[in-house]
Amino acid sequence: MSRYLVFLPSLLGGVIGGVWLMFRPLDLGPSAGPGLTLVVAVVLIAALLAGAWLCERLLPSFRYASCLLEQALADLQLSVPAMIVLAALTAVAEELLFRGALLSWLGVWGQAVLFGLAHPAPRQGWSYTAYTLVAGVLLGYATLLTGQLWAAILAHFVINLQGFAEVRKRS
DSSP states (O other): OGGGGGGHHHHHHHHHHHHHHHHSOOOOSSOOOHHHHHHHHHHHHHHHHHHHHHHHHHOHHHHHHHHHHHHHHHHHOOOHHHHHHHHHHHHHHHHIIIIIIIHHHHHHHHHHHHHHHTSOOOGGGHHHHHHHHHHHHHHHHHHHHHTSSHHHHHHHHHHHHHHHHHHHHHO
């Protein structure tokens, strides 16, 4: 059980975001229908995966941080069901906090900076934190475009799950 403690900050952030939203409900204007929400999620997933792929190939600092993250996740020896559950829980938790609670308070760029800082890497892996900042911007704009969290949650879940799958494939 202690090996899952690495996910505790993300999950606690989700609790904070959820409580925040209980007292200050999300008001992003009219919500998009399920069709547009799904299209936005798919475009977001493609953009984030393509961005990570490019960073992995062009930026040694991104490869360095990715290797560190993959090793840390591999050390957890997660089962496939645990990967799915953790990918979902962390996606929901982080979206509740960053796009749910903080977006309307700090704006797209403010919440994105905090999102990037919440995904730190050693100085040699600086581009990983920069990538997560850009991901936070894209997730924030997707939330504003759709008027809801579902596109961001789905994209975040797929990105998390893809990361877990990559670790499992290489282990």
